[in-house]
Amino acid sequence: MAAPVPWACCAVLAATAVVYAQRHSPQEVPHVQYERLGSDVTLPCGTANWDAAVTWRVNGTDLAPDLLNGSQLVLHGLELGHSGLYACFHRDSWHLRHQVLLHVGLPPREPVLSCRSNTYPKGFYCSWHLPTPTYIPNTFNVTVLHGSKIMVCEKDPALKNRCHIRYMHLFSTIKYKVSISVSNALGHNATAITFDEFTIVKPDPPENVVARPVPSNPRRLEVTWQTPSTWPDPESFPLKFFLRYRPLILDQWQHVELSDGTTHTITDAYAGKEYIIQVAA
Amino acid sequence: MSHTEKKKKNPKPSEKNLRVGLADGIIKASPEPRLALPLRQPPGEEPRPAGPAPSPMDLRAGDSWGLLACLCTVLWHLPAVPALNRTGDPGPGPSIQKTYDLTRYLEHQLRSLAGTYLNYLGPPFNEPDFNPPRLGAETLPRATVNLDVWRSLNDKLRLTQNYEAYSHLLCYLRGLNRQAATAELRRSLAHFCTSLQGLLGSIAGVMAALGYPLPQPLPGTEPTWAPGPAHSDFLQKMDDFWLLKELQTWLWRSAKDFNRLKKKMQPPAAAVTLPLEAHGF
Numbered sequence: 001m002a003a004p005v006p007w008a009c010c011a012v013l014a015a016t017a018v019v020y021a022q023r024h025s026p027q028e029v030p031h032v033q034y035e036r037l038g039s040d041v042t043l044p045c046g047t048a049n050w051d052a053a054v055t056w057r058v059n060g061t062d063l064a065p066d067l068l069n070g071s072q073l074v075l076h077g078l079e080l081g082h083s084g085l086y087a088c089f090h091r092d093s094w095h096l097r098h099q100v101l102l103h104v105g106l107p108p109r110e111p112v113l114s115c116r117s118n119t120y121p122k123g124f125y126c127s128w129h130l131p132t133p134t135y136i137p138n139t140f141n142v143t144v145l146h147g148s149k150i151m152v153c154e155k156d157p158a159l160k161n162r163c164h165i166r167y168m169h170l171f172s173t174i175k176y177k178v179s180i181s182v183s184n185a186l187g188h189n190a191t192a193i194t195f196d197e198f199t200i201v202k203p204d205p206p207e208n209v210v211a212r213p214v215p216s217n218p219r220r221l222e223v224t225w226q227t228p229s230t231w232p233d234p235e236s237f238p239l240k241f242f243l244r245y246r247p248l249i250l251d252q253w254q255h256v257e258l259s260d261g262t263t264h265t266i267t268d269a270y271a272g273k274e275y276i277i278q279v280a281a
Numbered sequence: 282m283s284h285t286e287k288k289k290k291n292p293k294p295s296e297k298n299l300r301v302g303l304a305d306g307i308i309k310a311s312p313e314p315r316l317a318l319p320l321r322q323p324p325g326e327e328p329r330p331a332g333p334a335p336s337p338m339d340l341r342a343g344d345s346w347g348l349l350a351c352l353c354t355v356l357w358h359l360p361a362v363p364a365l366n367r368t369g370d371p372g373p374g375p376s377i378q379k380t381y382d383l384t385r386y387l388e389h390q391l392r393s394l395a396g397t398y399l400n401y402l403g404p405p406f407n408e409p410d411f412n413p414p415r416l417g418a419e420t421l422p423r424a425t426v427n428l429d430v431w432r433s434l435n436d437k438l439r440l441t442q443n444y445e446a447y448s449h450l451l452c453y454l455r456g457l458n459r460q461a462a463t464a465e466l467r468r469s470l471a472h473f474c475t476s477l478q479g480l481l482g483s484i485a486g487v488m489a490a491l492g493y494p495l496p497q498p499l500p501g502t503e504p505t506w507a508p509g510p511a512h513s514d515f516l517q518k519m520d521d522f523w524l525l526k527e528l529q530t531w532l533w534r535s536a537k538d539f540n541r542l543k544k545k546m547q548p549p550a551a552a553v554t555l556p557l558e559a560h561g562f
Contacts, residue, residue, distance in 0.1 A: 121428060147414060147415065148414065167428060168427070168428070169425045169426065169427055169428070170425065170426060170427075170428050170431055170534070171424040171425045171426060171431075171530050171531075171533065171534040172424075172425040172530070173415065173423070173424070173425065173523070173526045173527055173529075173530050174412075174415060174425075175412045177412065194410045194412050198530075198533050235540075235541065235544045236432070236537055236540060236541045236544070237537060237540070238540055
């Protein structure tokens, strides 16, 4: 006696599910659509007839009927604010007919690409960005050529617009060519740069720049710093430093060039004045 | 000992001394590493043959690398003779520093020379993105080297490679000088050749101070005069392009080579300033 009861429950549940599915629109997942900023777009209400009676909503808010062309929603001069979830409902039954997730954006402009070696001679990295935003997702593809050889550019673990290349050979006369292509749903673009190995060498700034007064002499300042920690081999590839300083009240800098060492004593400071001191590697 | 210098921008202090006019056809090699400035030759020292004068021979027929290489044999022997006369050195340290300084000076000088020469060759050679495949110019000494191999070079090999490279490059450069069209170009090239000869002498001095023999060409490999295949004008220009490129790259590399040597030669007291941690490098 107990058996037919649960069986009946299942049947009822199944039937309800079928009816539910039939009554609701077949799409659970909204249709994703990308449109260009400033353009006009017409959104049809799925497979509904042109003269069907429907209501449109965006993000849950009703839209005025004067935007409709029959059952289709017409949007002129798309702005970023037009992005959202558009849904059309059967006017009387509020049955959901169709959903569109609209993204308003732009095709990509030519990307800006630059490469730099702050870890010479280990390798170099390239980073890129778009000069103006597209407001929609973009994918980038980077290729590195050394002569005819393709080199691997490993994605940076932290920064999404950067990748790293290891030098295989040093002192090469053959240029490197780095190309990047960017694409999104509305278009694509690309650029490339070519350079010699030595032209992109640029170390990170020196670290831990500290200025200490010299006890016996109020006109002296002892400035010390460290080689940037990213520079792998300062012995074979020594760094030169430029130091400049001025009292805050003056505009004129004093420059010092240091081909060796990580310390310098300023001897012509004005006692009692606040100084700004900068060191470049 | 402080290397601090207050200066605006570069010229190295030794630069002034090297700007001496060149008497046509006379090559001077500096035997004294302490001077290492090729043009302050003490007057009593001339038992050298005046043979390798760049101009008088008319070698236009079938200009080729092999043809010019015959001059190399004479140049090989030039620095060897005086180097044997030296006595009582303070050690190789100061001469390594001078050699390093010379490479930096030459690098600087080459920048303007190459710019002028490439403009003379015309497009595409003077275009910044010009990136041809490396074909031909096989006899040019190549600076490129595997990173680990370069790091593990012993001092003798390091010096030898530099010496041999510049000997060859100088020879080819003199060939270039013969073909150069304008008097101004010939002057600049001649000046550069002289400086390069000075660098060779300086390297020879360092090698002698360290007790390394100067590389002599093996009897079997001495190139003999032979008219090569006639180069097209374009191919000749390509060869010139690669010559300048290799020169540039070798000078970039040599600075690093000599810096490595300099650090190795430093007396133990100064070792305190060398970071001895391994950078995993």
